[in-house]
Amino acid sequence: MRKLDTFIIGGGLAGLFSALVLKSKHPEKKIAIAAFGAGSLPMSSGTIDFLSRDARGKFLKSPLAGIQKLPNHHPYKKIGIESIKQAVEFFRDFSAEWSLPYDGSLERQTPVVTSLGTIKSAALTQISMDASPLKYAQKIIVVGINGVKDFFPNVLVENLQKIFPQKQIESVNIDFISNPRRDPLILDIARILDSNEGIQKFADQLKSKVESKTMFITPPIFGTQGASSHGAAESLLESKICETTCLPPSPTGIRLQKILRDSLHKLGISILENMKIVSSEIENRRVKSVKTSSGKIFEADRFILAAGKFFSGGIEMNQFNSPREPIFNLPIFFEPSENQWSHEDFFMPQGFEKTGILIDENLKPIDASGKLILENVAIIGEILGGFDFTASGSNSGIAIASAFKAGDIDE
Amino acid sequence: MNENFAGIRKTIDHCVACTACMAACPVMRALQDYRGPKLIAPAHGRLHFSQDDFDRSLEFCSNCKSCDRACPNGVSVSNLNMQQRGKFFESHKHSQRDKILAHIESAGKKIRTIPFGHQAANWGSSVGKILGISEKIGITAKRPLPIYARKNFKTLFKSIHQQKSDRKIVFYPGCYINENDPDVGIALIRVMNANGIEVLIDENFRCCGSPLISTGFMNESRLLAENNSARIQDWKSKNIPVVAACTTCSLVLKSELAEIFGDDRFANNNVFDAFEFLETIDLNLNLASVPKRILYHVPCHLKSQGIGLPAREILSEIPDLKIELADAGCCGLSGNFGYKKELYDVSMKIGRELFDRILSSDADEVMSECGPCRMQIQHGTNREPMHPLEILAGAYLPN
Ligand code: SF4
Ligand code: SF4
Numbered sequence: 001m002r003k004l005d006t007f008i009i010g011g012g013l014a015g016l017f018s019a020l021v022l023k024s025k026h027p028e029k030k031i032a033i034a035a036f037g038a039g040s041l042p043m044s045s046g047t048i049d050f051l052s053r054d055a056r057g058k059f060l061k062s063p064l065a066g067i068q069k070l071p072n073h074h075p076y077k078k079i080g081i082e083s084i085k086q087a088v089e090f091f092r093d094f095s096a097e098w099s100l101p102y103d104g105s106l107e108r109q110t111p112v113v114t115s116l117g118t119i120k121s122a123a124l125t126q127i128s129m130d131a132s133p134l135k136y137a138q139k140i141i142v143v144g145i146n147g148v149k150d151f152f153p154n155v156l157v158e159n160l161q162k163i164f165p166q167k168q169i170e171s172v173n174i175d176f177i178s179n180p181r182r183d184p185l186i187l188d189i190a191r192i193l194d195s196n197e198g199i200q201k202f203a204d205q206l207k208s209k210v211e212s213k214t215m216f217i218t219p220p221i222f223g224t225q226g227a228s229s230h231g232a233a234e235s236l237l238e239s240k241i242c243e244t245t246c247l248p249p250s251p252t253g254i255r256l257q258k259i260l261r262d263s264l265h266k267l268g269i270s271i272l273e274n275m276k277i278v279s280s281e282i283e284n285r286r287v288k289s290v291k292t293s294s295g296k297i298f299e300a301d302r303f304i305l306a307a308g309k310f311f312s313g314g315i316e317m318n319q320f321n322s323p324r325e326p327i328f329n330l331p332i333f334f335e336p337s338e339n340q341w342s343h344e345d346f347f348m349p350q351g352f353e354k355t356g357i358l359i360d361e362n363l364k365p366i367d368a369s370g371k372l373i374l375e376n377v378a379i380i381g382e383i384l385g386g387f388d389f390t391a392s393g394s395n396s397g398i399a400i401a402s403a404f405k406a407g408d409i410d411e
Numbered sequence: 412m413n414e415n416f417a418g419i420r421k422t423i424d425h426c427v428a429c430t431a432c433m434a435a436c437p438v439m440r441a442l443q444d445y446r447g448p449k450l451i452a453p454a455h456g457r458l459h460f461s462q463d464d465f466d467r468s469l470e471f472c473s474n475c476k477s478c479d480r481a482c483p484n485g486v487s488v489s490n491l492n493m494q495q496r497g498k499f500f501e502s503h504k505h506s507q508r509d510k511i512l513a514h515i516e517s518a519g520k521k522i523r524t525i526p527f528g529h530q531a532a533n534w535g536s537s538v539g540k541i542l543g544i545s546e547k548i549g550i551t552a553k554r555p556l557p558i559y560a561r562k563n564f565k566t567l568f569k570s571i572h573q574q575k576s577d578r579k580i581v582f583y584p585g586c587y588i589n590e591n592d593p594d595v596g597i598a599l600i601r602v603m604n605a606n607g608i609e610v611l612i613d614e615n616f617r618c619c620g621s622p623l624i625s626t627g628f629m630n631e632s633r634l635l636a637e638n639n640s641a642r643i644q645d646w647k648s649k650n651i652p653v654v655a656a657c658t659t660c661s662l663v664l665k666s667e668l669a670e671i672f673g674d675d676r677f678a679n680n681n682v683f684d685a686f687e688f689l690e691t692i693d694l695n696l697n698l699a700s701v702p703k704r705i706l707y708h709v710p711c712h713l714k715s716q717g718i719g720l721p722a723r724e725i726l727s728e729i730p731d732l733k734i735e736l737a738d739a740g741c742c743g744l745s746g747n748f749g750y751k752k753e754l755y756d757v758s759m760k761i762g763r764e765l766f767d768r769i770l771s772s773d774a775d776e777v778m779s780e781c782g783p784c785r786m787q788i789q790h791g792t793n794r795e796p797m798h799p800l801e802i803l804a805g806a807y808l809p810n
Contacts, residue, residue, distance in 0.1 A: 002724070032719070036483070036485070036717075037431065037480075037481060037482055037483030037484070037485075038431040038434070038435060038480075038481035038482075038483070039483070040483075042430070042431050042434040042435075042481075043429050043430065043431065177443060180443060181443060181444040181468070182443070182444070182445070182446045182447075182468070184443070185433065187433070187434060188443070191440060247430075248429060248430040248431075248434075249430045249431070249433055249434035254434060265736065265738050270719070270720055270723075270736070272717075272719040272720070273480050273714040273715075273717070274479070274480045274714055274715055274716070274717040275717040275718075275719065276485070276717065292717060292718070293717065294665075294716065294717055294718055295680065296687075296690075296718055296719070308483075311427070311483060312483045313483075313484075
């Protein structure tokens with residue numbers, strides 16, 4: 001393969017989004033993405049949470065205000081507020097252009113109903129998941145699907161009633177697959193609703209339930225591509241419909257993955273599948289090339305590391321106390337003392353979760369003393385270290401913001 | 412296992428039940444009856460591997476390996492499926508149909524022993540008479556059987572004159588190129604010769620075993636694996652790489668057998684896909700202009716090799732040639748899967764996205780490395796796809 005301008009390692013949200021930004025801003029660049037596994041999007045709700053809790057676990061009304069108060073060594077501060085704002089704009093424009101528009105902003109949280117009927121929040125959500133109209137509804141109908149095991153309308157009704165004690169909340173079950181030979185997944189139903197017949201079948205079964213100010217809550221069944229099937233169902237029923245999150249595989253995450261892949265395809269960027277990068281050649285703090293498990297070598301001027309953390313092998317933890325970044329052998333931030341680990345309260349920062357790579361203002365890897373390790377590598381997404389993104393509710397926001405910056409500042 | 416072959420595949424113990432494999436499975440998508448990769452392989456593998464408890468829905472797995480490619484942890488779900496299918500057939504009898512579909516190599520040999528056998532085989536129902544194929548035993552009559560070439564590749568090879576060279580490769584044609592599509596083999600020789608490389612063949616190679624693996628004939632496929640791996644090692648010791656132009660053959664010989672049998676001896680780093688090999692040499696760039704737009708269907712089993720898209724890289728050196736990826740998933744044929752009567756409709760349903768993509772495209776040519784993919788495309792769209800080697804061979808100026 002001819003030498004590339006940029007080689008991106010990782011085909012998850014961060015890797016795909018950085019390629020999109022990079023190619024949009026620098027169309028002349030030759031880029032490739034190495035992906036091993038489908039990334040975490042098919043398992044995620046596809047919402048973009050920028051920051052939901054502060055260091056003490058307190059809920060933040062404005063992600064932006066929370067970000068401003070973060071310490072200077074937090075990756076968000078390294079990325080910079082300006083870039084974060086631009087990342088949000090870029091993401092919103094992109095998602096709207098690809099017919100999967102997102103609601104929300106950096107200054108407030110958008111509520112989302114979980115698969116259990118509790119409310120979580122995120123800065124940006126697909127419009128079909130935005131639960132804010134719930135407060136205007138008089139009657140809420142939770143729609144279950146016969147045969148689908150992963151969605152419990154009764155549990156949702158019970159939990160939602162606690163949140164909205166004044167509202168009339170009930171559940172109804174509808175049919176999609178008669179005599180299933182296996183338990184249908186929510187994803188199976190979503191695929192049925194990719195078609196007009198599917199949407200019609202949905203609406204026909206619920207039409208009679210509609211009264212004034214009725215709102216429906218469903219599992220995420222409105223297709224696997226774009227937001228059009230949700231829009232069509234809402235107009236057929238002349239009512240608002242709100243999708244919940246669900247257990248994986250998750251159609252809403254799959255929708256986001258699809259528009260990212262389709263847009264990259266249109267831009268002529270290849271996602272090289274099943275490609276595990278195992279090592280690199282480094283000279284004078286510059287990476288010259290990386291090597292795949294099959295022995296193939298890719299040369300590039302610049303590399304973006306978006307390989308994820310433990311789950312996807314971006315950081316290996318073969319022995320308990322020695323995490324390793326296998327490709328560039330980068331120094332890893334790690335809290336060694338075991339009692340820091342696994343805090344009882346899940347939403348308090350977990351030592352384990354803070355493990356990762358530290359970066360400078362240009363996303364280049366540094367060590368604990370701040371010394372620059374590699375000149376032509378940008379580190380993005382979950383592999384960034386020093387903070388617990390899960391506890392603070394910022395996983396996908398970090399991915400989007402760092403990916404944007406890596407694409408924007410191309411050198 | 413050594414680090415130097417595609418996809419270091421781990422066992423079920425690495426499954427974290429994330430369901431990425433289920434989301435990726437094209438059969439599950441097309442067929443409500445299939446329980447899918449996660450619920451079959453990892454779950455069954457863990458709980459029931461030693462028991463005689465077989466989920467009939469495992470029969471629906473096409474071995475396309477989309478699940479493996481989706482797995483973040485490198486679990487080889489497809490090979491677990493194949494292992495279990497093999498296990499099932501340790502205590503159950505194969506149908507006549509499966510026996511025939513599994514043994515295409517011997518079918519080809521049989522046809523060649525009959526005078527004008529290839530013609531008889533190609534005259535519609537006569538093929539059924541010779542090979543015992545019919546709807547009655549469960550092979551669909553809705554799609555044509557592969558057409559047998561007048562002379563097979565190995566016969567044609569003997570009549571081709573090549574310049575001697577110190578740089579040599581051994582070409583592994585595999586059953587489909589040998590019996591049905593020898594032009595691809597001829598194109599490979601032209602391409603290699605244009606690069607100063609002499610092409611050898613090795614008569615002692617046998618079928619890679621893919622049709623046997625996917626129908627559960629494990630012992631036979633192990634015998635082939637023993638034979639073929641020994642041959643590959645032998646060529647390796649002479650520093651001569653083995654090159655295949657069928658992506659299923661190369662995948663099987665590189666890593667699939669090693670994974671299925673858990674045997675490192677079957678992991679071969681001396682096997683290359685033709686374009687993967689061409690990427691390693693100093694390519695002759697004396698290429699004629701080919702002002703065409705090509706729609707490229709990337710076969711599943713090329714994606715699984717984790718080597719990127721070497722054919723596209725090489726062909727983009729041809730002046731005025733434009734390549735566009737079809738990016739429309741699995742073709743749906745998956746070797747012998749789509750020949751099974753009860754799976755024909757599923758196979759065509761899986762291929763629908765690709766067919767629509769091709770039918771709505773105004774590209775001049777459609778190309779794909781995989782023989783079954785090309786047959787499926789032809790059946791679903793009436794367009795006759797080319798192998799990328801044929802396009803490259805056409806660009807080397809006659810000197
Ligand atoms: S090999 Fe293909 S058909 Fe079989 S489980 Fe995997 S994705 Fe599904
Ligand atoms: S993708 Fe891999 S880890 Fe996830 S459920 Fe399937 S086999 Fe298990």
